[in-house]
Amino acid sequence: MEVDETVESLGVRNFLAARIQEINSLSNQISTSGIPASKGLAFQHVPKHMRRRAVSHNPKRLPKRLQGIHRHQVEKSSGSSVIKKAKKPSRRHRRRPSNLTEEYNRRQREHKWLETHIWHAKRFHILNKWGYRIPKEPTAKGYRAGYRAASQFCAMRDISYYSCFELEGNFQLISSKISTSFAPTEVNPLSLSSEMYKSGKREGTFHFYRSGSYPFGYVGRVRFYWKMDQSSLFLWVHPAQKDEILNEICAEFELMSKQNLVFRRPEKDKDEPMDTASDETEISEEIPKDYDDAHIDRKLLPKKLCHRPKWINYSTNVILTDLEGVFNRFRLYGPLATQTLKEVFQVLSPAKLEKDISNNDNINKQFWWLNYYQDKQEVLTKQCELWEKLKSFSQIPCHSVIPLTLNDPRISIPNKTDPVVKKKAKPVVESFDDVGPLLDQLQSEAVDYPILNEKTRTKAIDERMSQEEFNKRQSQLLIPGSKLNLGVEENQVPIILIHRPNTASTRFKNGGWDIVLPAGWAMPIWIALVYRCVRVLGLRESETFESESGSSVHSNEDGFLPPDSLSGEKEADGRLSDLQINYFKYPPAKRPNFIKLGCPFPFKIDWRSLLKFGSAKNTVDIDSFYIMRNPFFLEALRNTLSSSNKNTIFNQDPSNPEHLLIEICLTIVGKGSIGPGAIVCIPHETDIVQMNNKVDEVNDNLEEPVGDDASAHKKREDLRNTRDRMKSFMQKKRKKLRKKNCNGQPIDLTPFSSDKLQVINSAINSLWLPDSEQILKNMSRTPIGAIVFGRETYSIAKCSGIGYCTFNGLKEWFNACAKCDWNPRKLILVRDCRNSLVYRFAKLEICV
Amino acid sequence: MRTTTLEFTMSLAQQPQEQEKLVNLEKQGKNKPSPKGGKGCGSGGVVVDKKKYTVKKRPPPKSVPQRPNDIYISDRSNFKAQISKCQKLFESGDFSEIFLHGIGSSIPRAVNVALELKTFYQGTIDYSVNTSTIQLIDDLIPLDDTTPPSQQSRKVSCVDIRVFRTVKIP
Helix, strand or coil: CCCCCCCCCCCHHHHHHHHHHHHHHHHHHHCHHHCCHHHCCHHHHCCHHHCCHHHHCCHHHCCHHHHHHHHHHHHHHCCCCCCCCCCCCCHHHHCCHHHHHHHHHHHCCCCECCCCHHHHHCCEEEEEECCEEEEEEECCCCHHHHHHHHHHCCEEEECCCCEEEEEECCHHHHHHHHHHHCCCCCCCCCCCCCHHHHCCCECEEEEEECCCCCCCCEEEEEEEEECCCCCEEEEEECHHHHHHHHHHHHHHHCCEECCCCCECCCCCCCCCCCCCHHHHHHHCCCCCCCCCHHHCCCCCCCECCCCCCEEEECCCCEEEEECCCCEEEEEEECCCHHHHHHHHCCECCHHHHHHHHHHCCCCCCCCHHHHHCCCCHHHHHHHHHHHHHCCCHHHCCCCEEEEEEEECCCCCCCCCCCCHHHCCCCCCCCCCCCCHHHHHHHHHHCCCCCCCCHHHHHHHHHCCCCHHHHHHHHHCCCCCCCCCCCHHHCCEEEEEEEEECCCCCCCCCCCEEEEEEECCCHHHHHHHHHCCCCEECCCHHHHHHHHHHCCCCCCCCCCCCCCCCHHHHHHHHHHHHHHHHHHHHCCHHHCCCHHHHCCCCCCCCCHHHHHHHHCCCCCCCCCCCEECCCHHHHHHHHHHHHCCCCCCHHHCCCCCHHHEEEEEEEEECCCCCCCCCCEEECCCHHHHHHHHHCCCCCCCCCECCCCCCHHHHHHHHHHHHHHHHHHHHHHHHHHHHHHHCCCCCCCCCHHHCHHHHHHHHHHHHHHHCCCHHHHHHHCCCCEEEEEEEEEEECCCCEEEEEEEEEHHHHHHHHHHHHHCCCCCCCEEEEECCCCCCECEEEEEEECC | CCCCCCEECCCCCCHHHHHHHHHHHHHHHHHCCCCCCCCCCCCCCCCCCCCCEEEEECCCCCCCCCCCCEEECCCCCCHHHHHHHHHHHHHCCCCCEEEEEEEHHHHHHHHHHHHHHHHHHCCCEEEEEEEEEEEEEEEEEECCCCCCCEEEEEEEEEEEEEEEECCCCC
8 A cells, every 4th residue: 555645744742632632522522411402402312212201200211321411401491300319218227226326316416315215205295495305294184193193192203304513522622612602501501511411321402602692693403412431522403504503613613624525426526635644544544545335235325424524623633523414313202102112123132142243253354233242241231121121201311312222123024014002002000110220321331322433333334234135035035024034144223312301291292202323224214113103294293393382492393493593584584585476476356465454574574673663762773683592581581471470570671672582372362363474462451351341252353454555556556557558568669670670680679578567567566565664553552573383283272373572562561461450361462464454362471 | 119008999878978078179279389280299208409400290101002991181181071081982882991090180180080970870880999109200400510410209199090880781
């Protein structure tokens, strides 16, 4: 062949570049984005024999090579839902245990779950409060059933949302600092270092005030008990007050925080670096630094049980640890509580311990109780004896802290629910043995309660046999339903029982037991109790029980946070916004008109304006106020009011009387009901006289005259008309603009948007709200206080409520009563302002 | 400890006198200033330093669970309500006898309930009375730091009245 001599040389680079370009452009043409819209859409390039009608909604009908382009084009044009999103994994896949755990952990990021959450979620309405998901009330309405259970049988509540702190350090230092700064002696006659509490045998409560602010600056109630060897103090704090108390304690003891991770994030965030290795070894020598609790089967909470957040003062060696989630706490009510506990809890006996030790070859390797009780067998004997002799709640000294080690409660769960109340009754009232000295001995000998010791507690949590394993063992039993015998492997649970005496002897007996258990053991013990037909209560019961017992100053529950604390103020604000939003959702004709009703505080009680009204010159601006908690003062006040002794406590004023509120309990005499926001007023002489004339009836005609709403009504009407006119004007303008704008260009409607009407709407809404100061002044009877919580009280079969009165107001009322004898029963008026104009008579009691 | 002092049955002849006596007792009981919180008020002769301690009474022991025909009489409840409770138990037909228990200041009330039942049922019912003593323990809560907590025990008299039907009802 003849060589073509036109090409003399071949520039390889140039050639290659050109060819690459050609190839690229060719392949681009052919590839996904290659077909321009003008050439037709992807589905039009399908060969005849593959064309299908269904492609519009089912892109899989296209050949694979065109599916991508088709998808792209459809998205571009309309972004429609032809494109099926990634398929949600099947229910089965979602419920696989590992996926489930991840899902639960994800849901807990914002609000923490209690260990018993899943049990509650199936049966309760659950609230988000204080960073926790807390069961509020059962889905089956059971106010009366709950009350019946708590007063005659047995009821319980999971209160594990309470935070626990451990304050380690020198006993004298801690107790003196706390007593001087936070627990003033007027309010807390017994300090932390008193004989009663310092041995750790009893649990105490003190009212926590901010350092140096007494009588103002109330924070909340703190429960505490010392460790037996006085090396550390355990504080139980309500979650709403936790931050405040933490800050105060850190400031007082000059503690600095140590960088510690609180929760392990499921996405495996990088751990924040620990402080220098030397600090680590000082504090937790027994638990290795890289201890990872991932292997522990804990479905719900991936807690870090060791290396909790700490705050340390290196010079004084004071360490504050946040033990949130490490303990669980259950509260039991009812006269059958002791009997139920005896059924549920089998106490570890010395005989069993010996058997276990002999069965177990390598003692040091396993099982915390074998090590711990090896040389402490007397403790177990005492424990068994105490448990056998304990038959009634009234045998135990009040507030006692009882350490117990129990056999695994799962083993003795009956196959069917086995209520304690159905057991064979004993015919005779026995006089029970005095168990006090025996308990004392037990507490002294068990020097170190195992649950309070970090090492044993962590081991106990570690060694818990998982529910799965336990079920497997049970299924392997020869006779199904018989008792499982695990021998050495039967877990032993360290717990504390805290005795809670009745606070009110005449009303609802709210005493009972508190159980403190380690993490991970909540569900086994919970189920064991549920199988004994213990009724489960929710958060709303804390409020109702507090009002049933008639006092919140020295009560067991923290039902309503008091208004002089920050947490109480916050709660009230939350309720205010909720109530207000609901109020304005109703159409105007359905809303109760608070101006006509003469209601000064429709949603939130403004104590400051009430105090201002009650102050001497009615001009003092009240910035902060406080509630009297001094038990001696309250007792004296109560005696003054109940007797007709004219030598009264009102002769000597307490400090800052114009900022002072006193807690009262009102019981309605005769007809009527009260709710939150009811106003307490001083009756006129004529009211009492009229009432006395009608022997047993109560005067129904005692009414507040209807308030004058005329001017506000007119203003609202005017504003409404303005708003309606504006609205239609705006609508027309917008319509015009849209009509004008045919090009398809974006139009700016903002000058005519209906957001402008918000200003008018809020003006109208504010005209619905009453002016509290005006109303207080114009009330026909002098208001001296308000009710925070009121409802039908089952324990006294009357309507009663708890609230606060101003000190000056009480003084005025008492002086009025003392002057003349027209009010021998010492009645006072109360009006449920949010609902009615009628004043009702009530009996007033000082809450002590 | 339970010390049984006397066991006696009220004969019909003695009844009116006894009734008067007991009603008087009740009146006395009403005039007495009621003890602060609690049924059993016997002091047992123990002197408690009121400046050092507050006395917190523990609830008296009740057997748990109770039989339905065990009724604990309280001074504070409505008298009529207590009687109607007993009547309901009889009329339900399940029980031919009920036991009334009263401690301390509620003894007159218990006795009056029994008498009232007898007059209501007009001779078809009779009662037998047991008196005994029960030991109650109270907590002494210290008022200052240096005093340790303690407890006091006191003996309180209590009465157990067995009210039973004398006429068999088919």
